Amino acid sequence: MRFISTRDSSQSATLSQALLDGLAPDGGLYVPEELPSLPSERFSNLSHIKYIAQRLLTPFFEGDRLESALPEICDETFAFNIPLRELERRTSVLELFHGPTAAFKDVGARFLASCISRLNEGAEEPVTILVATSGDTGGAVAAAFYGKPNVEVIVLYPQGRVSPRQEKQLTCWDDNVWTYAVDGDFDDCQRMVKAAFADDWWQENVRLSSANSINIGRLLPQMTYYAAASAWYWQRHRVEPGFIVPSGNLGNVLACLYAREVGLPIGDVVLATNANRSVVDFLNSGDWRAFDTVQTLANAMDVGDPSNMERLRHMWPDVATVRSKIRAFAVDDEDIVEQIRRGPERWGQVWDPHTACAVHVREQLDSEDWIVVATAHPAKFNDVVEPILQREVSIPAGLAELLERPNHVETVAPKLEALQQAYVQRRRQDP
Numbered sequence: 001m002r003f004i005s006t007r008d009s010s011q012s013a014t015l016s017q018a019l020l021d022g023l024a025p026d027g028g029l030y031v032p033e034e035l036p037s038l039p040s041e042r043f044s045n046l047s048h049i050k051y052i053a054q055r056l057l058t059p060f061f062e063g064d065r066l067e068s069a070l071p072e073i074c075d076e077t078f079a080f081n082i083p084l085r086e087l088e089r090r091t092s093v094l095e096l097f098h099g100p101t102a103a104f105k106d107v108g109a110r111f112l113a114s115c116i117s118r119l120n121e122g123a124e125e126p127v128t129i130l131v132a133t134s135g136d137t138g139g140a141v142a143a144a145f146y147g148k149p150n151v152e153v154i155v156l157y158p159q160g161r162v163s164p165r166q167e168k169q170l171t172c173w174d175d176n177v178w179t180y181a182v183d184g185d186f187d188d189c190q191r192m193v194k195a196a197f198a199d200d201w202w203q204e205n206v207r208l209s210s211a212n213s214i215n216i217g218r219l220l221p222q223m224t225y226y227a228a229a230s231a232w233y234w235q236r237h238r239v240e241p242g243f244i245v246p247s248g249n250l251g252n253v254l255a256c257l258y259a260r261e262v263g264l265p266i267g268d269v270v271l272a273t274n275a276n277r278s279v280v281d282f283l284n285s286g287d288w289r290a291f292d293t294v295q296t297l298a299n300a301m302d303v304g305d306p307s308n309m310e311r312l313r314h315m316w317p318d319v320a321t322v323r324s325k326i327r328a329f330a331v332d333d334e335d336i337v338e339q340i341r342r343g344p345e346r347w348g349q350v351w352d353p354h355t356a357c358a359v360h361v362r363e364q365l366d367s368e369d370w371i372v373v374a375t376a377h378p379a380k381f382n383d384v385v386e387p388i389l390q391r392e393v394s395i396p397a398g399l400a401e402l403l404e405r406p407n408h409v410e411t412v413a414p415k416l417e418a419l420q421q422a423y424v425q426r427r428r429q430d431p
């Protein structure tokens with residue numbers, strides 16, 4: 001299978017190349033040249049999710065140098081539980097938060113780490129993943145690459161602008177993961193990353209790569225849990241369930257749409273956004289317009305200009321088609337608070353602010369069969385959830401273990417030269 005750029009289909013790459021490049025050379029995003037057709041019966045005799053992943057991803061790996069490693073990559077990625085739990089008749093929840101950093105981004109990050117570590121086997125120099133984070137992505141990437149051979153990670157985050165628990169998940173690493181607190185905001189961090197990729201010193205001295213959410217290697221494995229959940233649901237109820245997906249950059253929902261396109265028994269796909277409503281307005285008006293980002297309680301979805309919109313519109317250039325494939329609802333902070341508040345009584349659940357958006361949308365929809373996608377554990381966003389519920393939220397064991405570790409972090413000025421200096425010094429101490 002080849003992967004083409006959304007901007008020019010004559011620009012194509014192998015899977016490995018697309019994983020290492022991140023962005024296509026023309027600035028577009030890589031997408032599969034065509035989606036394979038995988039009738040859902042092919043999944044009916046598989047129970048463990050790692051085997052579902054293997055079968056689903058085989059066509060995407062065909063002809064690539066990683067092809068023979070796919071079973072191991074799936075083993076390493078899907079080493080934690082992804083349960084589908086029925087809450088009441090016609091409403092289930094797909095819990096994607098049992099990974100090391102308690103959010104669904106663990107799946108994509110672990111898959112990418114397994115791939116990139118293997119692609120760099122036998123090379124003299126490690127690949128260095130440089131990542132700017134406003135909170136969630138950096139933790140998942142650091143956890144996924146930690147201890148992997150042939151790769152290092154440099155994480156930049158804005159000092160004092162992430163929650164205490166997020167900060168812990170960014171700074172509890174050592175070994176091949178180096179974390180820097182930038183004395184600036186997230187835009188400064190992102191600017192430094194972009195500058196490094198264009199800088200002579202970094203290009204000559206460090207083999208840089210990226211792991212951000214536009215990498216196709218984060219998106220492909222996320223199809224797996226939609227395949228698994230829909231196949232399990234179908235086996236039990238003989239109904240195609242709809243999915244309600246809390247969405248920001250649209251990577252997760254796109255994975256769901258890909259899974260439906262390849263033939264899995266998925267009904268309606270509905271996006272739940274927070275007050276950042278650019279997709280909702282697009283579906284209403286038919287004109288695509290990005291907005292400035294609004295800060296909300298579901299901050300991992302605070303995105304005014306979703307990066308995967310480019311993939312969505314490439315797949316379905318005509319807005320009427322998009323309207324026939326998805327629906328979208330925006331949920332404001334007031335409704336997020338209300339859903340969290342009554343979660344324990346109404347559903348017997350403590351929701352995190354992102355999942356709360358999807359639950360709110362579930363309550364607006366009619367009585368078809370719905371699977372609410374839970375993207376994070378509430379303990380990860382305890383600073384939002386606990387004041388609303390006025391009690392502590394218990395912490396899953398994996399997350400608790402991270403929170404106990406010592407911090408390793410260095411503060412740098414919001415300038416690429418400052419990062420270079422800190423990096424060179426650390427290299428000398430720790431070659």
Ligand SMILES: *Cc1c(COP(=O)(O)O)cnc(C)c1O
Nearest residue numbers: 247248249250251252300375376
């Ligand atoms: C990143 C994130 C989202 C948004 O996912 P996209 O793929 O960017 O749409 C939703 N919920 C949580 C908890 C996240 O970390």
